[in-house]
């Protein structure tokens with residue numbers, strides 16, 4: 133049976149996948165229908181039958197969709213054997229409001245003094261409906277964070293809404309169908325507001341707060357259609373009333389203090405008596421920046437039980453959840469009014485087994501709950517989250533029972549798309565840690581870390597991890613949202629800030645490790661690398677087109693900085709950040725920064741040229757191809773001796789020269805040999821930082837050194853990826869020596885145990901070990917490349933990737949010493965080019981296949 137499933141509408145592009153019990157299936161034609169009703173009696177658009185294979189990122193071709201409406205769409209297809217599918221299940225989404233559609237006003241419960249406070253405030257109003265409700269949709273956002281309630285029920289499952297964007301230019305609103313929550317007669321709507329990213333503490337080490345504004349505010353508009361056809365609108369306006377509530381204090385970094393005795397029972401229902409509540413203040417604030425949610429929202433994803441209850445040598449009671457996460461603790465407690473629960477959070481215990489929080493810097497990560505004392509009370513915080521594995525129970529009114537606590541894992545709601553396993557458990561743990569690095573750091577914005585007073589969208593980290601992220605989860609719209617913020621934050625001259633959203637520009641105090649300098653290589657390059665990576669992994673040409681001018685502006689900006697427009701040897705650089713070849717106590721790796729900067733400049737110029745070609749802009753394509761050639765020639769002149777020695781004798785210099793195709797052909801053997809010598813000189817260990825590490829194994833594998841790539845990957849003594857695993861890591865560390873071999877720690881001023889940058893090696897597990905990739909010309913896995921490269925003594929490895937076309941699998945096993953067996957699954961509407969380790973090649977259509985060959989040693 134042929135069925136289109138998994139319908140996705142993203143920014144006027146449609147995707148679906150085909151399921152069928154047959155093999156060798158391609159799509160011959162499709163038909164798409166859009167309507168405002170699930171009966172499809174009145175159509176907004178009917179594509180009619182289109183003879184075309186496209187099933188991924190198909191442009192929507194109808195008239196603009198009506199704002200604010202619930203949109204239904206469906207698709208049916210005919211395959212290459214002539215089989216017709218029925219209509220797919222109907223997919224639905226709410227098309228958010230356009231800026232001009234807002235009649236609601238921003239309303240604030242805050243007084244002037246509240247700018248310095250971080251309490252949660254309550255707002256409410258009642259309204260009456262004199263008819264049965266046919267349909268109700270609410271559109272809502274806030275300055276700060278909000279939780280919306282209707283008639284006593286929390287609306288939706290989204291957390292930390294409206295999320296974090298470049299607020300001055302883009303504030304997202306969410307839309308919910310709330311039909312079941314309303315009723316004929318009296319109704320109430322209530323909201324709780326918190327400080328969040330908008331006005332709370334950010335970039336704690338430079339002590340910023342009120343970055344976007346001094347007061348929290350709500351913007352809400354609800355359209356209720358009654359069964360008799362009348363429409364009622366409820367807005368945030370001067371008729372609302374407000375009050376303090378039980379959230380005494382909530383800050384993203386510092387935690388939450390909640391006094392349950394101050395909870396206003398029934399505050400979000402119509403019967404509640406709000407005497408004593410005061411009128412809200414209508415706030416002048418534009419709605420021009422308010423735009424519909426365009427990324428995944430943050431949600432509760434998993435719940436983890438306590439693994440063990442530890443009493444440390446200092447007598448601290450510590451819960452171990454067995455996994456470093458981002459989220460919070462939910463607990464149940466019984467006690468008397470006024471008694472307290474106090475929790476602190478940590479990622480690791482120190483070498484003496486003590487609770488260790490020094491690396492959180494100023495982030496307090498503390499939960500204080502005061503009981504109201506009437507039976508069992510259940511609590512989880514509202515406007516904060518923590519990065520932790522261990523929780524110290526500082527105060528608790530009862531004997532601590534592990535069952536009373538659970539860890540709630542939160543992150544942006546994305547579907548998992550990558551699975552990997554092999555015969556080496558340490559590598560499986562590494563994969564696990566990389567995946568959890570993503571989970572812990574894709575909390576609305578791709579952050580460096582989720583625990584200390586930082587948690588910022590560092591562009592360099594996001595850039596090096598992007599391809600790995602696209603293997604692990606469906607990050608397409610996550611990056612869409614973040615790239616829109618990147619573009620909003622981009623300076624007029626094309627420069628890209630260190631972090632997006634940008635809360636750092638011009639903020640570094642004198643003497644800070646980072647100067648107030650212009651944008652830097654490896655970080656600003658996210659403007660080009662991330663949209664390109666999304667295009668490669670998902671075939672999203674729409675996003676590439678959206679980002680094109682921004683990509684170009686970044687390259688043009690570098691051109692103005694570069695000497696003769698070719699060698700970027702000016703200004704401050706972060707370089708090969710935290711590489712081990714740095715001077716004692718320094719963060720800056722030893723690789724010459726002009727070499728790194730020029731290498732990246734060449735790399736992104738090539739990607740820009742390719743993007744121009746994909747978008748049909750051949751003039752730019754050849755212009756930037758020529759520029760790339762010139763940069764390459766200048767690079768060779770400047771950084772290679774006449775006989776092919778690289779001026780910067782570091783691993784990273786050699787890696788980048790090979791990875792970005794900057795090594796003249798004649799010098800390649802020498803550069804590869806020199807890289808191996810450098811590796812030898814450090815006893816087979818890496819000394820690379822953020823910019824060299826991601827490409828290390830890949831470069832070795834692609835240059836005839838597969839054995840050495842595996843040796844490097846499988847090292848488990850310090851420093852190496854697996855060293856962390858021998859130290860019990862459950863996520864990827866910021867530093868190779870976060871915990872040193874003697875058990876002491878790297879300096880607490882910068883020592884995160886959940887930093888995904890070095891997890892960028894995940895790509896190697898999928899692309900080289902299991903051998904799954906997209907064809908570079910037929911991106912988004914339109915054509916698959918299956919090319920496993922076994923080694924490292926592994927006896928089997930398998931990976932599955934949920935591509936935009938469906939599930940692709942590559943699974944191999946070595947029987948005896950040399951019999952190699954490969955099982956491959958190719959999704960419908962694609963083909964795969966399979967290359968076996970003996971060099972044999974096969975091109976196959978959708979289906980499951982077994983291949984065998986003999987391995988030569």
Ligand code: BGC
Pocket residue numbers: 580581586590592593646706709882887
């Ligand atoms: C962050 C890094 C970031 C770096 C750049 C650090 O504080 O945690 O991941 O890329 O600064 O300077």
